[in-house]
Amino acid sequence: xxxxxxxxxxxxxxxxxxxxxxxxxxxxxxxxxxxxxxxxxxxxxxxxxxxxxxxxxxxxxxxxxxxxxxxxxxxxxxxxxxxxxxxxxxxxxxxxxxxxxxxxxxxxxxxxxxxxxxxxxxxxxxxxxxxxxxxxxxxxxxxxxxxxxxxxxxxxxxxxxxxxxxxxxxxxxxxxxxxxxxxxxxxxxxxxxxxxxxxxxxxxxxxxxxxxxxxxxxxxxxxxxxxxxxxxxxxxxxxxxxxxxxxxxxxxxxxxxxxxxxxxxxxxxxxxxxxxxxxxxxxxxxxxxxxxxxxxxxxxxxxxxxxxxxxxxxxxxxxxxxxxxxxxxxxxxxxxxxxxxxxxxxxxxxxxxxxxxxxxxxxxxxxxxxxxxxxxxxxxxxxxxxxxxxxxxxxxxxxxxxxxxxxxxxxxxxxxxxxxxxxxxxxxxxxxxxxxxxxxxxxxxxxxxxxxxxx
Amino acid sequence: xxxxxxxxxxxxxxxxxxxxxxxxxxxxxxxxxxxxxxxxxxxxxxxxxxxxxxxxxxxxxxxxxxxxxxxxxxxxxxxxxxxxxxxxxxxxxxxxxxxxxxxxxxxxxxxxxxxxxxxxxxxxxxxxxxxxxxxxxxxxxxxxxxxxxxxxxxxxxxxxxxxxxxxxxxxxxxxxxxxxxxxxxxxxxxxxxxxxxxxxxxxxxxxxxxxxxxxxxxxxxxxxxxxxxxxxxxxxxxxxxxxxxxxxxxxxxxxxxxxxxxxxxxxxxxxxxxxxxxxxxxxxxxxxxxxxxxxxxxxxxxxxxxxxxxxxxxxxxxxxxxxxxxxxxxxxxxxxxxxxxxxxxxxxxxxxxxxxxxxxxxxxxxxxxxxxxxxxxxxxxxxxxxxxxxxxxxxxxxxxxxxxxxxxxxxxxxxxxxxxxxxxxxxxxxxxxxxxxxxxxxxxxxxxxxxxxxx
Numbered sequence: 001x002x003x004x005x006x007x008x009x010x011x012x013x014x015x016x017x018x019x020x021x022x023x024x025x026x027x028x029x030x031x032x033x034x035x036x037x038x039x040x041x042x043x044x045x046x047x048x049x050x051x052x053x054x055x056x057x058x059x060x061x062x063x064x065x066x067x068x069x070x071x072x073x074x075x076x077x078x079x080x081x082x083x084x085x086x087x088x089x090x091x092x093x094x095x096x097x098x099x100x101x102x103x104x105x106x107x108x109x110x111x112x113x114x115x116x117x118x119x120x121x122x123x124x125x126x127x128x129x130x131x132x133x134x135x136x137x138x139x140x141x142x143x144x145x146x147x148x149x150x151x152x153x154x155x156x157x158x159x160x161x162x163x164x165x166x167x168x169x170x171x172x173x174x175x176x177x178x179x180x181x182x183x184x185x186x187x188x189x190x191x192x193x194x195x196x197x198x199x200x201x202x203x204x205x206x207x208x209x210x211x212x213x214x215x216x217x218x219x220x221x222x223x224x225x226x227x228x229x230x231x232x233x234x235x236x237x238x239x240x241x242x243x244x245x246x247x248x249x250x251x252x253x254x255x256x257x258x259x260x261x262x263x264x265x266x267x268x269x270x271x272x273x274x275x276x277x278x279x280x281x282x283x284x285x286x287x288x289x290x291x292x293x294x295x296x297x298x299x300x301x302x303x304x305x306x307x308x309x310x311x312x313x314x315x316x317x318x319x320x321x322x323x324x325x326x327x328x329x330x331x332x333x334x335x336x337x338x339x340x341x342x343x344x345x346x347x348x349x350x351x352x353x354x355x356x357x358x359x360x361x362x363x364x365x366x367x368x369x370x371x372x373x374x375x376x377x378x379x380x381x382x383x384x385x386x387x388x389x390x391x392x393x394x395x396x397x398x399x400x401x402x403x404x405x406x407x408x409x410x411x412x413x414x415x416x417x418x419x420x421x422x423x424x425x426x427x428x429x430x431x432x433x434x435x436x437x438x439x440x441x442x443x444x445x446x447x448x449x450x451x452x453x454x455x
Numbered sequence: 456x457x458x459x460x461x462x463x464x465x466x467x468x469x470x471x472x473x474x475x476x477x478x479x480x481x482x483x484x485x486x487x488x489x490x491x492x493x494x495x496x497x498x499x500x501x502x503x504x505x506x507x508x509x510x511x512x513x514x515x516x517x518x519x520x521x522x523x524x525x526x527x528x529x530x531x532x533x534x535x536x537x538x539x540x541x542x543x544x545x546x547x548x549x550x551x552x553x554x555x556x557x558x559x560x561x562x563x564x565x566x567x568x569x570x571x572x573x574x575x576x577x578x579x580x581x582x583x584x585x586x587x588x589x590x591x592x593x594x595x596x597x598x599x600x601x602x603x604x605x606x607x608x609x610x611x612x613x614x615x616x617x618x619x620x621x622x623x624x625x626x627x628x629x630x631x632x633x634x635x636x637x638x639x640x641x642x643x644x645x646x647x648x649x650x651x652x653x654x655x656x657x658x659x660x661x662x663x664x665x666x667x668x669x670x671x672x673x674x675x676x677x678x679x680x681x682x683x684x685x686x687x688x689x690x691x692x693x694x695x696x697x698x699x700x701x702x703x704x705x706x707x708x709x710x711x712x713x714x715x716x717x718x719x720x721x722x723x724x725x726x727x728x729x730x731x732x733x734x735x736x737x738x739x740x741x742x743x744x745x746x747x748x749x750x751x752x753x754x755x756x757x758x759x760x761x762x763x764x765x766x767x768x769x770x771x772x773x774x775x776x777x778x779x780x781x782x783x784x785x786x787x788x789x790x791x792x793x794x795x796x797x798x799x800x801x802x803x804x805x806x807x808x809x810x811x812x813x814x815x816x817x818x819x820x821x822x823x824x825x826x827x828x829x830x831x832x833x834x835x836x837x838x839x840x841x842x843x844x845x846x847x848x849x850x851x852x853x854x855x856x857x858x859x860x861x862x863x864x865x866x867x868x869x870x871x872x873x874x875x876x877x878x879x880x881x882x883x884x885x886x887x888x889x890x891x892x893x894x895x896x897x898x899x900x901x902x903x904x905x906x907x908x909x910x
Contacts, residue, residue, distance in 0.1 A: 003465060003530075004530035004531060005531075007464060010459060072459070075458075075459035075460065076459060076460075076538075076832065076833050083531075087605070107829075107832075107833030107834050107835070109872070150831075150833070168875075168876075168879070169876070172875040172878050175878075176826060176829050176830075176878055176882075177830060178830060371631060374631050374632065375604050375632060376605075377531065378531050378532075378605070379562050415872075417564070417872040420623075420624040420627040420631075421623075421627075423627050423630075424623070424627050427630060
């Protein structure tokens with residue numbers, strides 16, 4: 001048996017983030033100001049984000065230097081290991097080589113700290129004392145709590161009330177890193193008080209939690225807001241994953257034929273895929289990059305490409321994205337991190353230009369794949385990560401049919417230690433598949449009343 | 456800042472386990488057969504353990520080869536990283552260098568798979584189809600479930616009923632690895648049925664669960680029993696930790712002045728300390744090896760050295776050990792893995808000969824240290840691991856007082872992802888210190904009626 005895993009030393013942590021915008025044949029369209037309909041300026045973002053991140057959000061530079069203080073903290077878990085899934089290959093009886101990049105070794109247990117740490121650092125440079133954010137399942141809130149604590153910034157997390165009640169361990173993890181966690185809707189904001197006045201028992205939603213976090217940042221001079229996916233600067237930070245994997249795959253002696261990442265807002269997928277896609281765009285290597293999205297929220301494979309809001313309430317700039325509509329509420333799958341109505345701007349343009357692909361996976365198939373993975377490779381994956389595994393399994397079985405020794409690389413974005421209740425539901429046969437009918441998709445898309453993309 | 460972590464490639468996974476018995480100035484006394492009082496023979500162990508493990512249990516050989524199949528599986532997480540705790544040092548303002556070996560990167564999240572995997576493998580060699588064991592908090596049951604699944608052996612876990620009810624996620628983790636988990640007492644065994652007949656609502660205990668697991672193994676030809684600590688072969692398997700750390704500390708340019716491990720039955724402490732102690736025994740280097748035990752169960756620092764049973768009921772061979780008495784029931788601290796009345800035979804002899812030390816830590820001090828660790832180094836440690844951190848903090852503060860740049864190395868044996876409820880109790884001020892009075896210790900020791908150690 002060849003090597004099981006390939007490690008890099010911490011001297012090999014990337015020194016630059018890779019900005020794929022520089023290499024895109026068609027640049028992304030500009031976000032629009034929601035009131036004026038005009039292309040967004042940096043000024044409009046200043047109440048919410050620190051200057052360093054706004055600059056990155058709009059940058060066309062190919063390489064952006066990673067601050068040494070951020071690399072020092074990355075060294076707590078980076079470079080992450082790359083594994084060859086020998087035992088899963090054997091189970092599938094496939095000639096394909098399956099590799100996985102494992103991001104669950106971070107203290108917060110997922111890839112999210114890759115962007116939480118630089119976001120906290122750029123806020124620190126602007127003298128920000130407190131950062132607000134929202135969290136659903138809790139993975140992003142955990143990552144930002146961890147990052148803020150290392151820089152002595154107070155972190156304030158609005159956690160959807162149902163999650164707050166159902167997932168006390170996630171909340172405790174954030175508390176351990178000194179964050180303040182509030183069930184949302186809360187009495188702390190106008191948005192929260194308004195909802196509670198109408199419905200004191202409101203279970204909350206990600207949309208409400210975003211409204212509370214954004215309001216708190218907009219109203220206070222030394223408070224800023226932070227988002228865990230979708231935006232350009234977030235995708236940018238995650239490219240450390242793919243840059244490391246590129247070196248590791250070279251050491252393994254293979255350039256992947258297929259790269260796969262689970263898809264919520266795009267940062268997980270982009271983080272692994274973009275550095276490989278660079279070689280594809282330059283014509284050096286060919287590659288299929290596949291986004292693995294949930295069948296319950298298939299914006300890439302079944303949504304429309306048009307301007308839409310990033311949040312449910314409609315407060316954010318209008319983004320040119322694949323979307324199911326900003327008020328689309330996906331069925332309650334366990335992969336909470338993938339329940340987002342739209343796709344990041346850069347990823348959307350790449351899909352429009354057919355430079356990447358998407359496959360939708362229902363949650364029963366995703367858990368079947370995840371359990372096969374756990375029983376062969378050991379690690380119990382997060383429900384989000386199971387979607388990527390499921391697509392890898394599909395492609396490995398196709399390789400068996402075709403008799404081709406394809407090389408498949410996937411992003412195993414996090415462990416499932418805080419998600420065991422979802423495995424219980426699966427073992428008890430209590431998971432629904434949640435395939436959306438064409439009727440449901442049509443209805444969702446028909447409700448969208450935001451501007452069309454100019455042809 | 457110098458390097459944060461030191462990694463080894465998987466070629467550097469140790470090829471041999473280190474048996475410290477070969478180098479001990481005074482060999483451990485033999486275990487005695489409980490019925491005859493005579494030294495135990497291999498035959499007496501055959502109904503419970505496979506031949507390969509019985510041989511190791513009695514071996515005096517210094518190096519025992521690790522089977523290649525076991526090393527292949529070790530490669531899923533080994534070699535584990537060695538970290539320099541730069542940020543914790545800064546918080547403590549100490550001239551000491553603090554290093555930690557992190558075993559939480561294994562799929563089960565602790566050091567336990569280091570012995571679970573070879574135990575499963577040696578059972579496979581003897582054609583064993585099913586392995587039984589007990590688990591309290593669930594860490595050992597998880598590790599053995601994972602190991603058995605990789606070799607296609609059925610794993611049957613008797614989980615103390617209160618834990619079974621309070622920790623459903625641990626049970627689900629075992630189920631995910633295909634294990635059968637039964638709340639103990641169960642209707643499956645005579646021992647269980649007897650207890651349930653007397654008390655249908657019995658909360659169970661580790662003693663009862665051991666009785667059920669041992670009975671199941673003793674009664675079936677193709678079933679064997681497995682133990683996660685205390686025994687010589689278990690300590691032996693864990694020496695992969697210290698062997699790797701020895702190479703990593705050489706790369707760091709320091710031989711530790713102090714090596715620290717949390718102490719339950721001894722395998723965690725021994726695994727890290729024994730390879731370093733070898734150099735000490737050979738007179739090459741001096742070293743203080745400190746076992747960090749809970750103040751609620753201080754068998755090393757306050758117990759007596761004499762023959763005692765390994766289990767609560769009194770079914771096992773008599774072992775020459777430091778003990779508080781086999782019927783001693785420690786207060787219900789959250790570090791369930793450290794609530795064991797006795798210490799492994801080899802460790803006990805080393806303490807008797809003053810070649811190692813012990814320090815008792817109450818659980819409030821242990822959680823204070825663990826939270827400081829999480830807020831500087833990121834990882835949230837298991838409650839067991841917090842005891843080792845607390846002793847490291849004590850020694851680092853002493854180094855500050857003395858103004859000496861001591862090098863401290865500790866075994867961070869596992870993460871606390873499944874133990875967040877204990878952090879909640881700590882944050883809410885609900886943790887008791889559980890210092891035992893001299894009166895309580897005297898009473899416990901006075902109850903022991905097993906043979907004294909011959910002088």
